[in-house]
Amino acid sequence: MKYFKKLVGERIYLSPRNVEDVEIFTEWMNDFYVTDYTGRSHTTVTLQEEKEYLENKNNDKNVFAIIDLSTDEMIGTIGLHEIDNINRTATLGIFIGNKNYWSKGYGAEAIQLILDFGFNYLNLNNIDLALMEFNQRALKCYKKCGFKEIGRRRKCKFINGKYYDSILMDILAEEFTESYIKNKNIK
Secondary structure (H helix, E strand, O other): OOOOOOEEOOOEEEEEOOHHHHHHHHHHHOOHHHHHHHOOOOOOOOHHHHHHHHHHHOOOOOEEEEEEOOOOOEEEEEEEEEEEOOOOEEEEEEEEOOHHHOOOOHHHHHHHHHHHHHHHOOOOOEEEEEEEOOOHHHHHHHHHOOOEEEEEEEEEEEEOOEEEEEEEEEEEHHHOOOOOOOOOOOO
């Protein structure tokens, strides 16, 4: 697969997503270990449905594949969604589908790259996200990246016979002070 180094970090880079990755995405979207954390385990995704989704979402220029810099292997996806240019807000979405990369800091690095891009290139002021209360690994990661809890939507997600809270978090441009993109021309 051909990937393009749009946002380069220490161990990963973010590349525009490829429709050709449809089989990998379909595998991940049908894996309970991945989808339980995204709240999408109730859906079954066919190869054709995922291909149509990727083709339709290919116009979304702020969604990227997360690529291992040393192997050029896709390990997940990250994006800024629901961008509001007037209010300068967006919603972050991420998942690492390749379980070999879980709990090793790759998600945090991808988040830092996209926050740098969102605040310093897209001129966003507020980026939010939501996560499931049981996803302690993600909660720790988001806090490490500077997100703060701003509220909860109580018992709003039904997974495996039980209701869970959705934790809402955000980060402001003024709270993001580091530079993570290594391939910037202007420092």
